[in-house]
Amino acid sequence: MATFFGIGVGPGDSELMTVKAVHTIEHLDILYTPKAHKSGTSVAEQIAAPYFPESLMIKRRHFPMTNDWEEKRKSWQVITDEIVADVKAGKNVGFVTLGDPSVYSTYSYLLDLIDDQVAVETIAGISSFSQIAAEVSIPLTLDDELLEIIPATADEQQIAKAIDVNDNIVIMKISTNLPKIYQLLKKRNLLTKALVISNASMEKQKTFRLSEINPEDKLPYFSTVLVKKSADGSV
Numbered sequence: 152m153a154t155f156f157g158i159g160v161g162p163g164d165s166e167l168m169t170v171k172a173v174h175t176i177e178h179l180d181i182l183y184t185p186k187a188h189k190s191g192t193s194v195a196e197q198i199a200a201p202y203f204p205e206s207l208m209i210k211r212r213h214f215p216m217t218n219d220w221e222e223k224r225k226s227w228q229v230i231t232d233e234i235v236a237d238v239k240a241g242k243n244v245g246f247v248t249l250g251d252p253s254v255y256s257t258y259s260y261l262l263d264l265i266d267d268q269v270a271v272e273t274i275a276g277i278s279s280f281s282q283i284a285a286e287v288s289i290p291l292t293l294d295d296e297l298l299e300i301i302p303a304t305a306d307e308q309q310i311a312k313a314i315d316v317n318d319n320i321v322i323m324k325i326s327t328n329l330p331k332i333y334q335l336l337k338k339r340n341l342l343t344k345a346l347v348i349s350n351a352s353m354e355k356q357k358t359f360r361l362s363e364i365n366p367e368d369k370l371p372y373f374s375t376v377l378v379k380k381s382a383d384g385s386v
Contacts, residue, residue: 153238155269156245157252157262159276160198163353163373167282172274173202180242181208183234185257186286190230194373195247214257227257231264238269251276255302279375281322281375285360289379292319296381297382311335320378326370336378344382349374 156175161167176182176199184196192200203209212230237244243308253256257297265271278299279304284291294296296318301310303325313320314335325332325347336345342362349355349357361376 153241153243154269155238156243157258157271157273158199158245158247158329159253159256159257159274160195160247160249160252161277162282162351163198163356165198165201166259167254167277168199168202169276173198175272175274176202176207176241176245176247176266177204179204179207179245181210181237181244182360183210183244183246185214185248185326186211186248187208190331193247195249195296199247199248208347224260227259227260227264230259234261235268240257241283248276249279251278254278262298279348279351279373280323280377282351283346283377286348286351286356287346289346289377289382291321291377303332307331307335313363314339314378315342316382320376323378323379324370324374326374329368329370330366331376332376333361336361341380344378346377346382347374347380351375360364380384 154283156179158172158175160172185193209329215226217223233277234244234246241319246258248256250256250350253275262271280291296317297316299313299317300319300321300323302323303310304327310332322332335341343360345361347359347361347370350373
């Protein structure tokens with residue numbers, strides 16, 4: 152039976168893709184890849200590219216980066232309709248997404264629009280924060296410690312609460328609101344316990360403490376902070 156596959160390709164290194172993700176791509180007829188801009192290939196496509204079979208048809212589709220919810224939903228609907236048509240035509244269709252498809256992924260919105268029109272299978276991927284913890288050999292949680300994952304785009308009070316009540320906090324998309332996050336952590340004397348990794352597992356990966364930069368600095372888009380209150384401040 153033809154199926155639509157949502158495939159997590161991990162944080163950046165092609166070798167961090169799961170065996171199942173690779174095998175799924177190898178048996179696809181069509182692969183949809185997201186584009187934030189009108190031209191060029193996405194990071195997700197670049198990660199998965201070493202495993203593309205020659206027969207694979209690539210459909211690059213533009214996903215607008217905007218706060219206009221209606222504009223985004225209209226774009227998603229057009230792409231979803233095309234995906235459903237391809238699957239109903241008997242094609243195995245995939246969609247690649249960075250990290251894990253269930254964590255802050257556009258794939259989840261497509262899945263919601265597809266509903267039960269066609270068969271769907273989601274292939275998990277390694278999340279960026281899991282790779283960050285592995286990269287520096289720091290456990291995300293131990294024993295009865297609490298962990299919360301929250302985007303830097305969330306309400307300031309929500310972020311403050313997450314920082315206050317948890318032992319470990321992952322703050323994603325930090326480049327969009329660095330000054331706000333910086334001040335929240337500075338106020339709590341946690342800058343030295345906040346580890347930043349930009350472009351995790353990619354060629355341009357950088358690792359540093361938040362205390363080493365200024366709040367006005369510009370960070371790469373793919374930047375995540377891991378706050379571990381029990382850390383001693385060394386990377």
